[in-house]
Amino acid sequence: MKNKKTQKLSISTRAVHGKRLYAYTGPVALPIYQTSTYRFENSKLAIRYAEGDESVYVYTRYHNPTVNEVETKIAFMQDGEAAALFSSGMAAISTAILSLCKSGDEIVSIPSLYGGTYRFFRDTLPNYDINVKYVEVNSLDDLKYLITPKTKILYIETPTNPTLDIVDIAKLVKLTRDAEKEFKSKITIIIDNTFATIINQQPFEFGVDLIIESITKYLGGHSDLVGGVAIGNKLLIKKVKTLAKHLGGCADPFAAFLLDRSLKTFELRVKRQTENAFVLAKVLSKHKKVNRVIYPGLVTHPKHRLAKKQMTGFGAMVTIEVKGGAKGAVKVCDNLKVAINAMSLGGTETLVSIPVYSSHVNMSGEELARHGVTPGMIRISVGVEGIDDLVNDFNQALDKN
Ligand SMILES: Cc1ncc(COP(=O)(O)O)c(C=O)c1O
Incomplete structure (x- = not known):
């Protein structure tokens, strides 16, 4: 999948220019084709489209020049052959999964997934007779018993949400490929790379x-747009895009424009956020009102060595467990002045959320235990603010607990 030629350009260069490293006449900023449909000069174009020529634009749910430009750029940035943009991350996840599975098929995943994905697996897929089995992150060898000839997808996240556990990607890939050989089948390995981003983890490698x-x-990065993306080889993305036409979760041209704007500062933002996170994690581990700091960059993290091996940076998410359980977590979040109490992540502003009241709401005690989520946890999405201001803010809020 890796193209040596593109490797010579940094992610930032690719994120700013895309493939347009040549002189051309035209706008520097990406034009927004805010149109639902496209005019044909004459019906020859309609006939060409009907005969399968996909370069003929017909309708924005199928394709749009602004959206396509950003898809090409994101694929290029991440060393993929092609990409498909969606109206949300969940649209990307559900469309990709359903494009690869049919009734009777199986998926193997890990229990500690983003809550929305887990609930999609738990509540929706069984209605289509698609069964999801879970391998414990610390017992990956069990994959040998879980994969069957019916398995079509291995689906993972690492670092996990919100417990920031690290899953051994190389080991999972090897075990899956071994099973493919045994069953003479094809299993598509999917990773949700939202937490690490391509800056901190390159899964195609x-x-x-x-x-x-x-x-x-992080790709949007300014808490002002909702969207999702799937990146892979041309054949796989074609499959995903075909179902996307039916399910209809297409990206809006304006959201694609905002995304393109954000990509230009993507590396700058994520690097600064990652640096801030590391400092904050170290400081918070010393606070007496904090039971536990989970950050893959800390040597105290049980999978620190694995994180060091498979990541190029430890990411900008930090999870802490404060004294006083859920009450303590609420008190700390309500006393923060710089950090914002809000449910998303990845933006320039530091956000905090309490997993039992946000990403992991609607789960039984047993499910929470399986996900490793405790009531006193606060998930921190570290932003780009001055690190001293963040440190002071968390210290004063924790002191009041
Ligand atoms: C890791 C992860 N994957 C996927 C999603 C879903 O993305 P969206 O909210 O854009 O649908 C989220 C949302 O929080 C997430 O945290």
Whole structure:
């Protein structure tokens, strides 16, 4: 999948220019084709489209020049052959999954998934007779017993949400490919790379087939758009896009424009956020009102060595467990002045949320335990603010608990 030629350009260069590294006449900023449909000079074009020529624009649910430009750029940035943009991360996830599975098929995943994905697996897929089995992150060898000839997808996230556990991607890929050989089948390996982003983790290098990201988070980066993306080889993306036409979760041209604007500062933002997160995690581990800080960059993280091996940075998400359970977590969140109490992540502003009241609402005690989520947890999406202001803000809020 990796193209050596593109490797010479940094992610920032690709994010700013896309493939347009040549002189041309035209706008510097990406034009927004805010149109639902396209005019044909004459019916020859309609006939060409009807005969299968996809370069003829007909309708924005199928394709749009603004959206297509950003898809090409994101694929290029992430060393994928092609990409499909969606109206949300969940639209990307559900469309990709359904494009690869039919009734009777199976998926193997990990229990500690983003809550929305987990609930889609738990509440919706069984209605289509698609069964999801879970392998514990610390017992990956069990994959040998879970994969069957019916398995079509291995679906993972790492670092996990909100417990920031690290899943061994290379090991999972190897076990899956071994099972494919045994069953003479094809299993598509999908990773949700939203938390790490391509800056901190490059899943195609491990042999993953499809990367999915909620662009609402770091790629969008300003808490002002909702979107999702799937990146992979041309054949896989064609399959995903075909179903996307039916399910209809297409990206809006204006959201694609905002995304393109955000991509230009993507590397700058994520690098600063990652640096801030590391400092904040170290400071918070010393606070007496904090029971536990979970950050893959800390040597105290149980999978620190694995994180060091498979990531190029430890990410900008930090999870802490404060004293006093859910009450303590509420008190700390309500006393923060710089950090914002809001449910998303990845934006320039630091956001905090309490998983039992947000991403992991609607789950039984047993499910929470399986996900490793405790009532006193606060998930921090570290922003680009001055680090001293963040440190002071968290210290004063924790002191009041
Ligand atoms: C890791 C992860 N994946 C996917 C999603 C879903 O993305 P969206 O909210 O854009 O549908 C989220 C949302 O929080 C997420 O955190």
